[in-house]
Amino acid sequence: MNKLFNLLLVPFLAISLNANAAQGNDYSTEEIVRYTLDCMADNGGMSDESFYYCTCRLDALASQISFSDYEEGRTFERNRAMVGEKGNFFRDSERGEGMYEKLIGAREKAASQCILVKKVTR
Numbered sequence: 001m002n003k004l005f006n007l008l009l010v011p012f013l014a015i016s017l018n019a020n021a022a023q024g025n026d027y028s029t030e031e032i033v034r035y036t037l038d039c040m041a042d043n044g045g046m047s048d049e050s051f052y053y054c055t056c057r058l059d060a061l062a063s064q065i066s067f068s069d070y071e072e073g074r075t076f077e078r079n080r081a082m083v084g085e086k087g088n089f090f091r092d093s094e095r096g097e098g099m100y101e102k103l104i105g106a107r108e109k110a111a112s113q114c115i116l117v118k119k120v121t122r
Contacts, residue, residue, distance in 0.1 A: 060110035073103030
């Protein structure tokens with residue numbers, strides 16, 4: 001990642017947290033930054049286009065699912081592929097499956113609300 005871009009991005013994200021807190025958003029600073037950076041890496045890298053797309057997706061996601069439910073869904077998502085008895089705990093959990101489905105639904109709706117616009121160059 002471009003270090004200069006990161007030096008500019010992280011403070012901007014931190015400043016935007018004030019707006020999230022004012023809206024009742026309970027997502028942690030760490031999760032907001034992690035989600036945005038991971039999303040940007042998956043959608044074209046460090047660019048303004050992917051930044052706006054990813055912050056739009058996070059805002060849409062946060063408006064549909066609480067951080068607690070998001071975190072529980074992510075935990076289930078990560079651990080359900082675990083082999084053996086430890087994985088059975090997650091694979092056999094009705095609550096975990098429900099949280100995972102809720103997370104997937106919120107992600108799909110958020111993705112449909114936000115458009116990744118590519119910069120056109122001549």
